[in-house]
Amino acid sequence: MSAKTLYDKLWESHLVQTDEDGTALIYIDRHLVHEVTSPQAFEGLRLAEREPWRIDANLATPDHNVPTTERTGGVDAIEDPISRTQVETLDANCLEFGITEFEMLDTRQGIVHVVGPEQGATLPGMTVVCGDSHTSTHGAMGALAFGIGTSEVEHVLATQCLIQKKSKAMQVRVEGKAGPGVTAKDIVLAIIGEIGTAGGTGYAIEFAGSAIEDLSIEGRLTLCNMAIEAGARAGFVAVDDKTIDYVRGRPYAPDSDQWERAVASWRTLHSDEGAEFHLVVTLDAVAIKPEVTWGTSPEMVVGIDDSVPNPADEPDSVKAEGMGRALDYMGLKAGTPMSDITLDKVFIGSCTNSRIEDLRAAAQIANGRQVAANIKLALVVPGSGLVKAQAEQEGLDRIFTNAGFEWREPGCSMCLAMNADRLSPGERCASTSNRNFEGRQGQGGRTHLVSPAMAAAAAVSGHFVDVATLIK
Amino acid sequence: MQKFEIFTGIVCPLDRSNVDTDAIIPKQFLKSIKRSGFGPNLFDEWRYLDQGEPGMDNSKRSVNSDFVLNDIRYKGAQILLTRMNFGCGSSREHAPWALEDYGFRVILAPSYADIFFNNCFKNGLLPIVLEEKTIDNLFRLASDDQALEMTVDLHKQALVIGDERIMFEVDPFRKHCLLNGLDDIGLTLQKVDAIKAYEKCRKDEAPWLFHGE
């Protein structure tokens, strides 16, 4: 038998049928649902008088629109009427179809991509989909996970399958030991800087190498979260002991009578020795610095000790023009040292970086320091109610509030500014989210992507700074 | 879905690469729970000078006359010409809904983001991949004083400009679905037996995935 990649294994174990031209029907084990991309899909089901195929494969929670300020008033108290309608519509659809939903006031509510792994609802070897591009996150569990559009949400609800074509397999290897202050976020930003935001288009990316093995599961979730920013719908990491330890005991994990069998099957979830990839890219972890984006695309990224690049140095004219436009939008001059860039706001949260380890890393920097006077708002938004509770038990909330950060309720928040948390035109923000596109955090807002520790360091310094210099 | 028939339309040149779905339809418009009505807010932040919100009367807003969609030459355009990695970012299907609702039926670009590319076909939009050289050339033609008109013949996989023909590739299955206006769910539901057979095997092999039953 020929050597297989992890992607081959995940793909083949979910094939229902393949047509001559390679179009395949693949089976979906887990479907996560949130309020923004599902209403039209449920509507479609109703109009066609179709029933969901398998209710227990679905898990829903509202995240994009929920307020992150005090919300004990419940859904009725959501101020923005349109946000309220979406959350109400999700509640009503889940009720009508019998789908399990962690509603807004449930402690288990949170960002779908934080909730899935936290509950053990996304497991190794699964196919996981959600009407959200950052579904790639769940690949960290050794799963094939990818985002889908609303028509596909309806397709999965109705058939438990999707029509797909197999992607090409890419392996991104990061070898060596990452330096002080260099986190999963910095590694993935460096990868995107290297291969570009379209570098992974048409590929499924397996992340491997010693620096990836060294990452915790939460670090791998951050890494796979941003596979989509490299253009790949899916990114994943092979299963190892850390994966299995992480899953053990979670609410949706296999029961004790099935545990050993499950583990035995998960142990096969790695690329075989000698398996061939269409493309292999290798990075040296030692060369990766704490990273900061300077432009309006995640590939526009440099190390903290670097400066804003000059479009005049870019030989490709289309690219140079894009860089010029980005600098205009960002209000930056070529040659400015990254550490000279001052900020107005800081956002720690999003499905990329709102798990407990992220909050611990940020709290470590905030501890005993104060948010700088020029920072108008520094927000910490935990990824789920359970992360929030855990952080409060550890006293992280007090570290943050003592330092002058705001401590919020779980949700997507300022990652995409669909609720009330957003940037005003021209405001500059250090953000632990995943997209620095024009207007992403509010029209005219300027986003710099960084790790949680770097965001906390920027908050207490008022400008970007190498977090390694602040680690006690 | 409507059948995709041969048509002749105006080409609108949007000379930017990496146009993301946030730019195609800004997030504040995602709060609708409908599929239609997104066209007036297509490219909202580039098209208007003020900040757009759902429910606004767009006819009263100040338009950005520098933006190509507001150029009188391209009024009623059905073909969007653009640059690499079009449709990157969020998976929102609102992006193809907005393009389609505005009146676009075909997109021409050197490359697309995967999810967006897929979403197009499910909404009767045809994204065509052309070589960079061809795209450059079309940009030149489309930016003339006189708007460029082109016939799109999906059946023959050809774009026709005067006597010139540009051939394009399209996945045979996607082509079949577009030409016949077929809905994916209906097609998949013809395979109920295969899905049930797979599911039975899966239940035996990995029963922990079916805990809820």
Ligand code: SF4
């Ligand atoms: S946190 Fe941001 S990127 Fe993640 S699901 Fe929410 S909106 Fe999307």
